[in-house]
Amino acid sequence: MQIDKNQLLRFTTAGSVDDGKSTLIGRLLYDSKSIFEDQIEAVENSSKKKGHEGVDLAMFTDGLKDEREQGITIDVAYRYFTTPKRKFIIADTPGHIQYTRNMVTGASTANAAIILIDARHGVIEQTKRHTFIASLLQIPHIIVCINKMDLVDYSEEVYNDIVGQFEEFSSKLLIKDVRYIPISALLGDNVVNRSENMKWYQGSPLLHELETLHISSDINKVDARFPVQTVLRPQREGFIDFRGYAGRVASGIFRPKDEVTILPSGFTSTIKAVHSDEGELEEAFAPMSIAITLEDDIDISRGDMIVKTNNQPEPKQDIDAMLCWLNTDEAKPRAKYTVMHTSNEQRAMIKEVVYKIDINTYNRNTEDKSLKMNDISRVKLRTTKPLMTDDYRENRNTGSIILIDESTNETVAAGMIL
Amino acid sequence: MSKYYLNYLDELESEAIYILREVYAQFQNPVILFSGGKDSILVTHLAKKAFYPCKIPFALMHVDTGHNFPETIKFRDDLIESLGARLIVGSVQESIDKGRVQEEKGKNATRNALQITTLLDAIEENKVDCAIGGGRRDEEKARAKERFFSHRDDFGQWDPKNQRPELWNLLNGKHFEGEHFRAFPISNWTEMDVWNYIQRENIQIPSLYLAHEREVVMRNGSWIPNSEFLKLEEHEEIVTKKIRFRTLGDITITGGIESDADTLEKVALEVSTMRQTERGNRSDDKRSETAMEDRKREGYF
Incomplete structure (x- = not known):
């Protein structure tokens, strides 16, 4: 195995038990030999206890006690599997509208989304909801799996019809890359191996798609952004004057001798060196964790951002954003929150709720100004000091924020800057 | 690419x-x-x-x-x-x-x-x-x-x-x-x-993770090491086996597996073919579901 070349792919699956999501994940884990004998044994035991026969693939993804008792997924669960080509992280989220916040959470770091459609039912509300969230969170690749093809006689007509339905409603959304696969998660058709039952399908099975999706161009390499997490001052022999700015490259590429500007102060300098613990690097790109040293002594601390002088983010105090409310306590009118943006923290006020989106119909509601759990709304925020922002569409790292309720310290909302 | x-x-x-x-x-x-x-x-x-x-x-x-x-x-x-x-x-x-x-x-x-x-x-x-x-x-x-x-x-x-x-x-x-x-x-x-990275970075780990000869006793399907805390049951017998540990916890509950993997490279290879989870030898996890x-x-x- 060429592990030195293998990439990591994070994908999300949203859905309910009915559309076969757990069965599909179980199938991927099982067929990639990521499930161990003692886990299979444990599932066999619980299957027996519940009176099921054989191994129920869906049970491999069962989580906490409450969930097992109620037979539902409450939270985002992370699963792992590896093939000789890639390592995969699945963010497995529940698909019910009540769990929109979990879908949003799982989608926030995903390179790809799998959207499951039951071939017998075609596009339903839930499909529209998942697709909307995938588009809102700008997941770069969407794979629509039309599942349970075995129950519709592997019919090409049914498949084409559903693809048509999907294309019709999703044309209203911003989606970069979408592909369709007819599968049967239960029987394994087109999951890992090509289906013998659907010779009319010319594309690849799901796993092959996941292994070969081109993801390296999904990272923004144009706008160089480096949020400073902390300052490294060793003050020991050999490093007396060393002052390194530690952080993870949010986007773009940094090299020694680059002309940079420090925000928000606006001071300029030149990169002296890009450091890893193993020495100096010729260049660094997202998502590398590095330290940067500069030619000039400038006062820089956590929350500042180092950017290239010829390409700067927009300092904004009035921020338009799509906001997903995550907390059971609804937003208080004109309440103040802590806003976290990269390594920066400021206070913010929600000045206005412009509209709320019905994520099943995509209709905008301009009457209802409340922000309740699972609501997705367009809002106007005002911060005490400017944030160095990019549009979320251009840059997931510098275009995203969370709001924290100062009285409970809880994360109450997630926002995408427009 | x-x-x-x-x-x-x-x-x-x-x-x-x-x-x-x-x-x-x-x-x-x-x-x-x-x-x-x-x-x-x-x-x-x-x-x-x-x-x-x-x-x-x-x-x-x-x-x-x-x-x-x-x-x-x-x-x-x-x-x-x-x-x-x-x-x-x-x-x-x-x-x-x-x-x-x-x-x-x-x-x-x-x-x-x-x-x-x-x-x-x-x-x-x-x-x-x-x-x-x-x-x-x-x-x-x-x-x-x-x-x-x-x-x-x-x-x-x-x-x-x-x-x-x-x-x-x-x-x-x-x-x-x-x-x-x-x-x-x-x-x-x-x-x-973890194993691939330890091998790549050549990180020092306790020798217990590599195969070695040790006095052990078979209990609940895994080899429990002999120690001053071990109380032998009547039918139990101490034997010497070449084993290594996949996880390290207390000496009283950590079971070893029989293995010849005595280098990091061999351990990584062995782990890649394992069919049991690493905590499968931890009796603390077996007490209930x-x-x-x-x-x-x-x-x-």
């Missing part, structure tokens, strides 16, 4: 370093929970990288059950010396002597559950506001939903339903006086990733 991408180990490393730096920036008094096992050794190694050329800015906290492998303690002390870090020991024996906890009775008695009290006491006494652990989401089903920053109430308890959503790379470590966090920088690593979840709720690692 573009050259501007990381391979998966580099990406996991970068993510872990990012999380460790967030811990340092957001908390006053963070420590690394150090068990002497490979996962906490890995976290310590990553912390060294994250702050180079500074010294590692965290103390190491060891919850000492008194039922240790002698090799683990030696390894711990050597590591502390080479890092120049501070060691904090929470002693289960002391908790027993003070009457804070009672020793379990019976053949399979362990001090596993007793650690929770000692750990929470040590966290409180040392005013620790973030304890960094080597927990991984692939280890056990109750851990699959763990956050990078996991909130604990002022009783040190974990409420799986009351965890903060974590989106993008934004980690919220805000807490009130008396509450603390657990941070899990290697959440996204699997056992295989939700053994891990129950202990986590109370404040376990």
